[in-house]
Amino acid sequence: MERLTPANLPFSLKDLPEGWFSANQVNVLYQLASTTPGPILEIGPWVGRSTSVIARALRERKEKIAFHTVDYGIESEDEWLTLFGSSVRTKKDPDRYLRHINQPRGTIASLERNLSAQGLRDFVEIHRGDFHQVSPPGLFSLVFCDATHSVAEIDANLPALLAKVAPGGIIACDDINPALEAHILSRFRFRWHHVDSLLFYAEPA
Numbered sequence: 613m614e615r616l617t618p619a620n621l622p623f624s625l626k627d628l629p630e631g632w633f634s635a636n637q638v639n640v641l642y643q644l645a646s647t648t649p650g651p652i653l654e655i656g657p658w659v660g661r662s663t664s665v666i667a668r669a670l671r672e673r674k675e676k677i678a679f680h681t682v683d684y685g686i687e688s689e690d691e692w693l694t695l696f697g698s699s700v701r702t703k704k705d706p707d708r709y710l711r712h713i714n715q716p717r718g719t720i721a722s723l724e725r726n727l728s729a730q731g732l733r734d735f736v737e738i739h740r741g742d743f744h745q746v747s748p749p750g751l752f753s754l755v756f757c758d759a760t761h762s763v764a765e766i767d768a769n770l771p772a773l774l775a776k777v778a779p780g781g782i783i784a785c786d787d788i789n790p791a792l793e794a795h796i797l798s799r800f801r802f803r804w805h806h807v808d809s810l811l812f813y814a815e816p817a
């Protein structure tokens with residue numbers, strides 16, 4: 613696949629929920645979801661910014677494409693501490709996190725609310741838990757992961773993610789800086805790969 617170039621999207625960034633996905637990343641993920649021939653798996657929706665991009669692409673398509681998203685769905689500050697080893701209150705702007713965690717059903721409640729507000733809820737099946745345990749079975753034509761922010765996370769997660777990519781399918785990972793890109797390329801083989809604004813996308817070899 614050639615490197616994707618910017619396209620005109622039928623929505624604006626302002627239509628999306630809060631999150632960590634930039635304009636260029638939205639552009640690439642939207643195009644990948646618009647053209648994938650089979651089912652999609654997302655790891656790490658948080659409250660649904662990237663999820664909304666994929667679901668918006670699927671809403672425009674004539675054929676139904678299955679879309680599963682998996683998140684820890686954090687429901688308390690203690691759960692955050694257990695998962696990540698430090699208090700969420702040490703984050704910059706902790707309220708950005710706390711308002712989603714400290715509510716009944718935690719971040720999944722915000723994810724569902726944000727998808728419903730855009731009329732996208734029916735396009736996504738949500739799974740709560742560690743993706744290693746709760747991902748649906750089968751292979752996916754597009755696997756997008758937003759849980760590969762360090763060498764440790766890449767080593768822990770990428771082998772399992774690659775095992776879920778169907779032959780000819782695409783893996784995409786967010787927050788891949790040049791050092792992490794070099795690490796990925798030293799450990800795994802791809803037919804081609806691109807990185808646009810920290811969004812890595814590739815076809816596994």
Ligand SMILES: C[S@@+](CC[C@H](N)C(=O)[O-])C[C@H]1O[C@@H](n2cnc3c(N)ncnc32)[C@H](O)[C@@H]1O
Pocket residue numbers: 630631632633655656657658659660661662663682683684685686741742743744758759
């Ligand atoms: C940076 S946030 C995702 C941001 C989101 N994609 C957006 O567009 O704003 C990372 C998310 O990955 C989730 N996560 C990290 N590791 C996970 C795992 N092993 N299984 C399930 N979810 C995981 C976290 O709970 C968090 O919601």
